[in-house]
Amino acid sequence: MLKKLLIACLLLSLIIAGGLVWSYQQVKSSLDLPVQTPENVLITVKSGTSFRGLLNHLAEEKIIRPSTWTRWIPRLEPELVRLKTGTYQITPVMTLRDVLALIASGREHQFAITLIEGDRFIDWQTQLTQAPYLKHASKTMSEAEIAKAIGASGIEKLEGYLLPETYHYTAGTSDIELMRRAYQAMMSLLDEAWQTRDQNIPLKSPYEALIMASIIEKETAVDDERGVVSSVFMNRLNKGMRLQTDPTVIYGLGESYDGNIRKRDLRTPTPYNTYTIFGLPPTPIAMPSKASVLAAVKPAESSYYYFVADGKGGHKFSKTLTEHNRAVRDYLRTLSK
Structure with a gap:
């Protein structure tokens, strides 16, 4: 009788162990499934977003297929659910694991804007206004107020003071910050150029x-x-x-x-x-x-x-x-x- 009980317990343990292994493999498989988007897409993780809320958002945007197994990811891969706020780019070659690892890393998508040489300050203002995911803090500011905000105190006109270049930024960056970087870059260039000028x-x-x-x-x-x-x-x-x-x-x-x-x-x-x-x-x-x-x-x-x-x-x-x-x-x- 005791022998039969031991055999039954052993079989039950094997069944449970097998079930756990199978479940573990299902969770792993759900992480390794490719995303469903056929092109690059941007998603924004807001402050306070839960892991469950993120999965629901990804499913609603048809980036992943809903799965009952993904709810167990926090137990098996806790490092993947430490979400960081920001805007991230998802590409068609990524898996759910890649997406979660990207968000956990905090490596936000870098937007780029090229400010063209030969343009006027007013042209740059228009271009900055049209830039995606950029905070337009200077919208109601005068040119002199913008100059003060970027560290160019005492300057009334910013014409010429900003270096044409390609600037990268993350979602929510202020246009003031971009102009500050362009101003500092021009001042650095101008100072170095003046120091090495032809004296004649x-x-x-x-x-x-x-x-x-x-x-x-x-x-x-x-x-x-x-x-x-x-x-x-x-x-x-x-x-x-x-x-x-x-x-x-x-x-x-x-x-x-x-x-x-x-x-x-x-x-x-x-x-x-x-x-x-x-x-x-x-x-x-x-x-x-x-x-x-x-x-x-x-x-x-x-x-x-x-x-x-x-x-x-x-x-x-x-x-x-x-x-x-x-x-x-x-x-x-x-x-x-």
Whole structure:
């Protein structure tokens, strides 16, 4: 009788053990099932979200199939249920285990925004307003208030002060934080560039170098030309000539610019009309790239005083007005073909 009881207990133990092993394998299998999404998706884990709430959300979004086995994951894999708030990207190659490990790690999805060189501050504001998952803290702030918030106290206009670059951020980051990073990056670049400048350039301060860099940026997008364009403006400044550069006129026209520069625009005095003023305009006219900043402080050596578009994406540089006028006529003939 005792022997039969022992055998029965042994069989029961084997059945229970087998059931536990089978259950364990089912939980493991549920973790290793691939997600159901055919494309990358973003999910946001909010503060206070429970593990059960996360699973329900994933099932509602059709990222995973509902399973009764997933409720046992906290007992078997407790490290996977330590949820961290944030926004995460789920890809089609992931499994549920991968998703939970990602959320437990806190490695949030990095969004990217590329702020373009040559754009104005107002253009950047528009771009930042349209950026996804970015907190728009500056929406009701004036330019001077934004400047103060990013650490640029005493500055009224931010034109030129932010470095064009690709910036990464996580969901909920403030646009002020991105602009602060861009400002600090430009100040670091400008300080280093000014310290290593050509001592013969006719610029009196880092800010004047920033103004010059913005003009170079608007005049050419050809890297090999930046230093030469810079040399033209330096030569004209050294000789007491007006810069006579169209982009400054356009900037001065502001909202009234309709895509065309007329003779009256060149004759109408504004603080930015370098056809009527001597020297530099009062502020930068765009956000200059690193290449333009470096060209402003280290221009090429040349005897050029003029340049005009060559109709092929670059410019024709001239030493005399006679040569320049000939280059202008050649350019106009190119346009008429």
